[in-house]
Amino acid sequence: MPYRVPSRAELQDGTARMTSISIQSVSKSYGAVSVLKGLDLAIGDGEFVSFLGPSGCGKSTLLFCIAGLEEITQGRIMFDDRDVSGLAPRDRNIALVFQDYALYPHMSVRDNLAFPLRQQKVADGLVRKQVDWAAGLLGLEPLLDRSPAELSGGQRQRVAVGRAIVRNPAALLMDEPLSNLDASLRVKTRTEIKRLQRALKTTVVFVTHDQEEAMVLSDRVAVMNDGVLQQFAEPMTIYRQPANLFVAGFIGSPQMNFLAGPDVPGGQGSNRIVGVRPFDLSPAGATGDGFRLTGELALIEPAGPVHYLDVQVGETMIKGTCADPSGLAPGAAMTLEAPGHCLHVFDRDTGLRLAT
Template sequence: MASITIAGLRKSYRNTEILKSLDLSIKDGEFISFLGPSGCGKSTLLFCIAGLEEINDGSIRFDNREITELGPRERNIALVFQDYALYPHMTVRGNIAFPLQQQKVDQQTINKQVAWAAETLGLESLLDRLPSDLSGGQRQRVAVGRAIVRNPSVLLMDEPLSNLDASLRVRMRTEIRRLQRELKMTVIFVTHDQEEAMVLSDRIAVMKDGIVQQFAAPMTVYTDPANHFVAGFIGSPQMNFLPAGLSGYNNDLVLGVRPHDINPAKAAGDGVHFTGELAFVESAGPVHFLDVMVGGHLVKATCSDPSGLEPGSQITLKAPGHALRFFKSGSGARVHMSSQH
């Protein structure tokens, strides 16, 4: 296990700057996710930490020890990739044992570590099978077993669940989180899936264009987004964004409110009200989503019972004041309204 300190990290390819003077501090034993759209630099940052990419400037420290100039093997890290990268001619046992064999560890220790990894991941009955005889989830567990077998200081995972079907992804998320807690490992997990990041992480680094937009606990990122981009990227359905002037606020601001915080109004009270035409009712189990056109803008709201709500009818929606978020129209910077309205 190790803490990680990244200071002023820059990475460019020719004339294209990929990572722009990043600063991050990761605690020993934390589960951190790098989250963002394709091309934001999250995998590049992971590979810089792993030593697979050279950095142009800045420093990387493990437990306050400078490791920027060290190769991947000298950093005591383990990587799990999206495609598993298992050796097809080796059994599960051979794949898990391979890193220890490369380090010329004695056979008794190898047997002990392989048995421990197999037991931890529920692979005991599969040790003599080839990867071609395994399901996608089993292959992923073997890849994780190969990564943890030599007790790395940091486990780095690059979109490891993206090749799995939806139900298997959910099960593997639980397995990975359980494993991290049991082993108290420092884990960095790269994903473009916000749900994965929210469920798994102690903290999330939300990235865009090579810059960390916000680095905070999942619910802080969700309820207190740093800017317009973070607010729109986190949350499903996406946050509603409207000209603040529709609610009597400054016209230079954008008002953001999440669909779950907008509901049909039953009575007057605090907060803001929107009146528009109901376009569509979408049932999703216990929650029903309402698409409402308000001043030429589509607003998504929620309700528990859509009885009596007919498309084409007028509807008034209400959002409590505490659920409103405001952003500058141009820069997208967050504006706190305590001294505004």
């Protein structure tokens, strides 16, 4: 039975906007190549979830499986407790925003926004109402009569989002929609996307390799690597309590420092790896409290409100931070200190997090 497409009345009053999505033991293979490996996660009604990971980790493939553009090899995908694994994309009531906007160049912005509704043979009056609603929500009213060629990258992305939301989909799927924008425009556009999601209360699945985007936008983040779900939690939980070495190293910029073997103070490095974030390491005070590392200051890197300190500790280059580097000089001995509760300890063999 196809997933129910919203009626015209529901399009008008917006009652068909939310759905929960359950990924149950989903695997995807291309011949002998396994891309997704037994993934399990549940996305709640109206939740904003990001799939985050390096290139080739399977995040876009999983998104396309949810959309119905890729068939799964094993498992089930459920929308509101209904199995949609075998349904065509048009029967799932989802909208997909691609990386490259995919606007029709011969159509005006108005016609691009109206196209999904006209394909559904929605009445002209309701089409106009929905187009005006989406344009008002996204600030597109002055652009409705322009062609895509007359728009900036950020404006085109807003049109692509508007075309996706104009029919009030149950879920909005976004595949790296900000990757073609410059840095300042990315920050502005991600703010607009979050504001839009809160206004619509739509379930959003957002694919990105940019950890900052995922942390800022998401209610929860699914960190993936090599087709395996590494951790699925709220952004700050992942930052403060990474489940394993991969998550600890992937989340956070600059990357977490790792110490092993003889570089770990107290002789605890034989079966453990200790991690500490650069923002938790600073020049040691006189009290001597906390976790300490002593080495040679190699470099001072100014970065606006903080300065990064690169300190050679044994065989490992450690990065710390300070607000004011006055009196510090490369080549001098330096001791960095972090509060004990800021340490992250991992099993050296399994990579899993241990109690600190």
